[in-house]
Amino acid sequence: MSAGHGLEISALTKRFGGLVAVSGFDLTVAPGEIVGLIGPNGAGKTTVFHLVAGFHLPSEGSIRFEGTSLVGLKPHAICRLGLARTFQLVQPFAGLTTLENVMVGAFNRSREVAEARRRAAEIVDFVGLGPRRDVPARHLTLPDRKRLEVARGLATEPRLLLLDEVMSGLNPTEIEAIIGLIRRIHARGVSLLIIEHVMRAILALSHRLVVMHHGEKIADGAPAVVARDPRVVEAYLGETTEAAPR
Amino acid sequence: MAGRLGPLLAVAALAAVPPLLPKYVLEVLISVLFFGYLGACWNILGGYGGQFSFGHAAFFGIGAYTSTLLFLHLGVTPWLGMVAGGILAAAFGLFAGYLSFRYGLRGPYFSLVTLAFAEMLRVIAVNWKAVGSSLGLVVPNRGSAPVLFLFADKLPYYYVILVMALGALAITRMIERSRMGYALAAIRENEDAAEAAGVDALSTKLAAMALSSFLTALGGTFYAQYFAYIDPSLTFGPAISIGGLLPAIVGGAGTVAGPLLGSFVLTPISELTRAVLRGRAGADIMLYGLILILVISFLPNGLVGWFRSRRPAAGRAA
Numbered sequence: 001m002s003a004g005h006g007l008e009i010s011a012l013t014k015r016f017g018g019l020v021a022v023s024g025f026d027l028t029v030a031p032g033e034i035v036g037l038i039g040p041n042g043a044g045k046t047t048v049f050h051l052v053a054g055f056h057l058p059s060e061g062s063i064r065f066e067g068t069s070l071v072g073l074k075p076h077a078i079c080r081l082g083l084a085r086t087f088q089l090v091q092p093f094a095g096l097t098t099l100e101n102v103m104v105g106a107f108n109r110s111r112e113v114a115e116a117r118r119r120a121a122e123i124v125d126f127v128g129l130g131p132r133r134d135v136p137a138r139h140l141t142l143p144d145r146k147r148l149e150v151a152r153g154l155a156t157e158p159r160l161l162l163l164d165e166v167m168s169g170l171n172p173t174e175i176e177a178i179i180g181l182i183r184r185i186h187a188r189g190v191s192l193l194i195i196e197h198v199m200r201a202i203l204a205l206s207h208r209l210v211v212m213h214h215g216e217k218i219a220d221g222a223p224a225v226v227a228r229d230p231r232v233v234e235a236y237l238g239e240t241t242e243a244a245p246r
Numbered sequence: 247m248a249g250r251l252g253p254l255l256a257v258a259a260l261a262a263v264p265p266l267l268p269k270y271v272l273e274v275l276i277s278v279l280f281f282g283y284l285g286a287c288w289n290i291l292g293g294y295g296g297q298f299s300f301g302h303a304a305f306f307g308i309g310a311y312t313s314t315l316l317f318l319h320l321g322v323t324p325w326l327g328m329v330a331g332g333i334l335a336a337a338f339g340l341f342a343g344y345l346s347f348r349y350g351l352r353g354p355y356f357s358l359v360t361l362a363f364a365e366m367l368r369v370i371a372v373n374w375k376a377v378g379s380s381l382g383l384v385v386p387n388r389g390s391a392p393v394l395f396l397f398a399d400k401l402p403y404y405y406v407i408l409v410m411a412l413g414a415l416a417i418t419r420m421i422e423r424s425r426m427g428y429a430l431a432a433i434r435e436n437e438d439a440a441e442a443a444g445v446d447a448l449s450t451k452l453a454a455m456a457l458s459s460f461l462t463a464l465g466g467t468f469y470a471q472y473f474a475y476i477d478p479s480l481t482f483g484p485a486i487s488i489g490g491l492l493p494a495i496v497g498g499a500g501t502v503a504g505p506l507l508g509s510f511v512l513t514p515i516s517e518l519t520r521a522v523l524r525g526r527a528g529a530d531i532m533l534y535g536l537i538l539i540l541v542i543s544f545l546p547n548g549l550v551g552w553f554r555s556r557r558p559a560a561g562r563a564a
Contacts, residue, residue, distance in 0.1 A: 054441075055441075075438075076443075076444050077446075079441075080444050087439065091438065093431065093436055093439065093440075095434075156444050
């Protein structure tokens with residue numbers, strides 16, 4: 001409860017009309033931590049991201065980042081506080097080049113065009129998009145767009161980065177590459193809150209795992225422990241019995 | 247090399263040739279620059295920011311009426327009235343923009359609101375006796391009086407609008423290469439993603455709106471001085487709104503030279519169809535519309551986009 005410690009979400013509730021998307025949800029991300037947020041489809045994970053990043057207004061509850069309340073702040077203001085996000089469905093600036101996309105983020109920390117370009121170029125190289133630097137984003141492949149999404153968030157120089165399914169739609173080799181990238185981002189001193197369906201990746205990366213089901217938190221702890229939690233197994237099995245086996 | 251030299255040569259030609267031209271050609275050229283200027287003003291908000299205003303006539307009319315009324319009633323030179331009109335138009339732009347953007351009106355909804363604002367001002371002007379109602383206002387011609395923005399012949403007007411058009415392009419180029427240019431492009435491409443990347447969409451759009459409306463109002467004053475007559479439908483009517491956005495779109499929205507290039511193509515066509523089909527009411531507009539449909543379907547990114555898509559191929563061949 002002390003001020004100034006990473007992200008602190010408490011008793012967060014979001015209702016859309018009669019639908020309760022998130023209910024009494026608590027979550028913390030300490031500085032330097034990687035927290036995985038998992039749960040079946042429709043559990044409310046992305047809604048939590050929208051609430052934290054200022055795209056939705058909470059119905060109840062509080063969201064604090066480094067002691068500052070984020071409730072009611074616009075997305076750009078939250079970004080400037082050092083909390084960036086990516087989108088589940090990648091949202092590149094299609095008509096701009098890779099470098100220009102990342103420059104938009106870099107302008108948060110530097111008003112000078114040359115300085116923003118230099119920082120953006122460094123990050124484009126860092127995420128491995130160097131060779132695609134001057135290609136319009138609309139011509140990038142899906143894996144490259146996912147990297148671009150991460151690069152643009154990283155260019156805003158966040159202390160906490162929210163990643164929303166940056167591995168979905170990628171093949172195992174590409175997933176390995178993204179896992180490596182996330183580790184290197186963490187090594188730069190960025191804390192991460194990650195929504196992911198790729199279990200192998202989330203178990204490998206997370207220091208702590210939080211599980212959501214029907215808008216509520218049903219587990220929070222070490223990944224190995226949480227993965228064996230009966231309630232978690234039930235939440236997932238309840239869904240997989242209806243779905244076709246993979 | 248050609249990239250630098252081309253524009254310089256074009257500017258030199260625009261400055262040097264007109265004294266040698268017959269009066270009719272000079273008039274057409276003034277029209278070309280005038281609509282090119284309006285296009286450049288519209289382009290800042292519409293082309294770069296992706297906020298398609300259908301009501302820039304609102305700002306144009308405010309400019310025309312403000313400078314003319316100040317001149318008629320208080321004897322203020324239109325050179326100063328022009329600035330007053332610009333400030334008033336920018337204030338109105340901020341008001342209309344705040345209402346639209348604050349409440350999240352995007353895309354076609356924004357376009358419709360701007361159209362409504364312009365129509366609202368037109369109806370007010372038609373019914374307001376103090377501003378001449380539907381009869382309009384006449385700018386008294388006192389021969390040549392440069393201090394009062396009045397000239398005996400067309401040539402000085404040509405140079406005034408030339409400077410205005412080139413000035414608007416220079417401002418556009420400055421914005422394009424600044425932080426604001428990147429922010430506007432990001433908003434145009436994806437406003438949510440822009441916000442997530444730390445772009446203050448509301449302030450950026452309002453800044454573009456204020457600048458665009460300020461500059462558009464200066465065009466209104468030019469119109470009043472050049473034609474020496476304004477009325478509500480000429481200045482607040484949709485023809486002016488369309489006259490600004492068309493050259494920008496046809497030439498290449500979101501490019502520096504696009505609006506001027508577009509006007510160089512469109513304005514002579516419009517003059518020509520009017521001259522050729524004189525007497526057949528509406529036929530010229532139909533032909534003009536047909537040409538527009540063809541241009542837009544074959545050049546979706548405008549003339550500048552077409553040149554750019556051809557250039558790399560030409561470069562490799564050479």
